[in-house]
Amino acid sequence: MTAAGSSSRGVADDAARPRAGTDSNPAALTPARPAASTTELKPFRGTRDASAAEPELSFVIPCLNEAKTVGPCVEAAVRCLRENNIDGEVVVGDNGSTDGSQDIARAAGARVVPVPVRGYGAAIRGGIAAARGKYIIMGDSDGQHDFAACFPFVEKLREGYDVVVGSRTKGMAMEGAMTWKSRYIGTPVITLVGKLLFATPFSDFNCGLRGFTKASFELMHPRASGMEFASEHIVKASLLARRGRLKLTEIPITVHPDGRDRPPHLRPWRDGWRHLRFMLLLSPRWTIAAPSMVMLLAGLMITLLVAAGPITIGGYMLDVHSLIAGCLFVLLGYSGLIAAVAARLYALHEEIGPPDRFLERLSSLYTLERGILAGAGFALLGAVLIGWLTYRAFLGEGLPADQVTRSLRPMIIGSTLVAMGVQTVLMSFFLSMLRIPNERRA
Secondary structure (H helix, E strand, O other), X not given: OOHHHHHHHHHHHHHHOOOOOOOOOHHHHOOOOOOOOOOOOOOOOOOOOOOOOOOOEEEEEEEOOOOOOHHHHHHHHHHHHHHOOOOEEEEEEEOOOOOOHHHHHHHHOOEEEEXXXXXXXXXXXXXXXXXXXXXXXXXXXXXXXXXXXXXXXXXXXXXXXXXXXXXXXXXXEOOOOOOHHHHHHHHHHHHHHHHHHHOOOOOOOOOOOEEEEHHHHHHHOOOOOOOHHHHHHHHHHHHHHHOOOOOEEEEEEEEOOOOOOOOOOOOHHHHHHHHHHHHHHHOHHHHHHHHHHHXXXXXXXXXXXXXOOOEEEOOEEEOHHHHHHHHHHHHHHHHHHHHHHHHHHHHHHHOOOOOOHHHHHHHHXXXXXXXXXXXXXXXXXXXXXXXXXXXXXXXXXXXXXXXXXXXXXXXXXXXXXXXHHHHHHHHHHHHHHHOOOOOOOO
16 A cells, blocks of 8 residues: 555544544444555555564454455554554455455555464464564454554553453443443353453453564464454463463453444354353363362262261161262262363363463373273272172172172272273373374464
8 A cells, every 4th residue: 555545545534433432423433445456555564664674563453254344444553553653564364255355455555464264263363473563453354443543552562561452341332332242241251251260350351452462472372263262362361471471451442333234253142152162161170170079079978988888877878879879979070080181181282271380290290001000900999899799699608689788889889990990091092192293284
């Protein structure tokens, strides 16, 4: 895009588009669609030091068939760079648009990066990978964010913050900008879960307008390619901040009505569940391990109480039926624990979860051979109990019919130990498969 072309559009937009934090008419959010350029246009590069190899700021905007809104979004970002004398660029990560969004974005001053892998996260990651700026501001191309008003993000990044997240909760949502489901159910619930599971400091977990240093993004190394990217980014940033490796803050923003004339890509219930599911899977310690440990301990207590014979507590007799329930709890609890460990190790292996030094150390000590030995030990102990009972039944004095509840005890306990042993061996093979190195495509 030529400087003159940018300037002429920018002046028109200044008069038409409301600035964040005002009560201007939302209809002015979407200027007229820019005409497709018939000449080769160069992407806009900020005015501070356009010859530098590394600009200070890169706007990264994902796009999939946003012909009506991507042009005004890019122009607003260019205006922010120009008005605040920032050396920067605008990068559009295009996810395979078929409506001419690419040409419109280029005409408005963006550098368009094709991202063949479909997904919201993939489009952003592709754009950030191509961005050259020290700082990144990312936001959607649906017209809900006023990129021209993003200088407060830059100020916070210059102050030394690594991640700056916009907050619609502390800012303002213009009429029609958020559905009631998102405003009163989705955003509050997801934000609360994030605080409970990961101690996130943000008041708006789902806000898509964010600024961060490229170095912090590379440190977090998000892997999700879909909508879960937004949650992964916040979770990893929060956990790294707790370790003193990142500095986080948030600023209030104004969100405007969607500028498109078609339904959004977002599906509130489906994508809300995807965010919640991803967060629950990233925290197996509380969602799987803790309940499983409670169940395992409860099962062990019941089993130990009635392993030798029936007991009476408060006038109620606990016998073999309680033993069966106790062993069931032990099996379920043990299964949950090893599933939680497997889930956490898988997340570490795929780099989609926060790092855990203790678990990485434990993983290095737990080998396939040691797992097989541990599983064989459980199974052997159980087989001894079952074998002793079998010997009594066929080669010994037999199993008296009036003592069936007594003879069932070693069979129940032995079967439980054998099942735990087999589970341990099978899980050891699975965990060992995770360690097999493989080359990933870029």
